Amino acid sequence: MTRVLVVDDEPQLVRALVINLRARHYDVDAAPDGAGALRLAATHHPDVVLLDLSLPDMDGAQVIRGLRGWTRVPIIVLSARHASKEKVQALDAGADDYVTKPFGMDELLARLRAALRRAEPGSGAPADQAVVVTESFTVDLAAKKVRSNGADVRLTPTEWHLLEVLVRNPGRLVTQTQLLQEVWGPTYRSETNYLRVYLAQLRRKLEPDPSRPRHLITEPGMGYRFEP
Incomplete structure (x- = not known):
């Protein structure tokens, strides 16, 4: 119980x-x-x-x-x-x-x-071999590739790293500080404008309607959440 x-x-x-x-x-x-x-x-x-x-x-x-x-x-x-x-x-x-x-x-x-x-053990996407499938795109964590509508989506290294951190924490709020330190390094704590810029780029590439995102969700003032 x-x-x-x-x-x-x-x-x-x-x-x-x-x-x-x-x-x-x-x-x-x-x-x-x-x-x-x-x-x-x-x-x-x-x-x-x-x-x-x-x-x-x-x-x-x-x-x-x-x-x-x-x-x-x-x-x-x-x-x-x-x-x-x-x-x-x-x-x-x-x-x-x-x-x-x-x-x-x-x-x-x-x-x-x-x-x-x-x-729960095995929940989320911790394994290097994991493939995460959403309604709009597929993320292959081992191959470091993203596909949408049957075609590869070209991401910059920074865009990939940001997406990877979110995808490995499905449904969980990842704070701005956590994302900045994971992607840009421990000296970055307040450059939240970086996150806004790069999340906007990811949404343009991956979301069917970037102005109304389904998978890359903003939690105002706190961080971001990936919803499969």
Whole structure:
């Protein structure tokens, strides 16, 4: 049975989450603070963590970093903080997704299921031999080739590297900082105009309607997401 760790200091929200998750046959542990969350994670080894950023003893980003020191378990942040900067900080610390309070229970459960699917062995496209197929184009990661409408699509090395990072993280938000550092190097953290330019070029080459992208999605102020 899938085990969920809920970390929040709002008793009513915790109770609602526990009831809804157990009704759907999840095992649930709950902690009201960061220290308790880290202890429970170490002893009970959850399959996914739902984490509030505003905790009484430490910031949620500290909890994320503590978990990331030893586990890759999916972490979904739940927070009333709406600023893009704080969302990006949580994602850069190692969170997998971010849900803003108040949220619908159906949306949260869908995000949870998606996070668990991405964490399954063999999910995504980690293997060098993987071929990723979308409605509009096909990416051969081993051959480093892209085809659309039966023809090869010519990409520059930078365009390919950017596409490859996104394709290897299907459905997952990749932050601007992560993309800049992966593609351009560790000294690039604020040149977000690079991303806008290159994503626009990729969309022109790969999306049937570049103005309404289906596969290369922008998450405003945060990053980008590849949807197969």
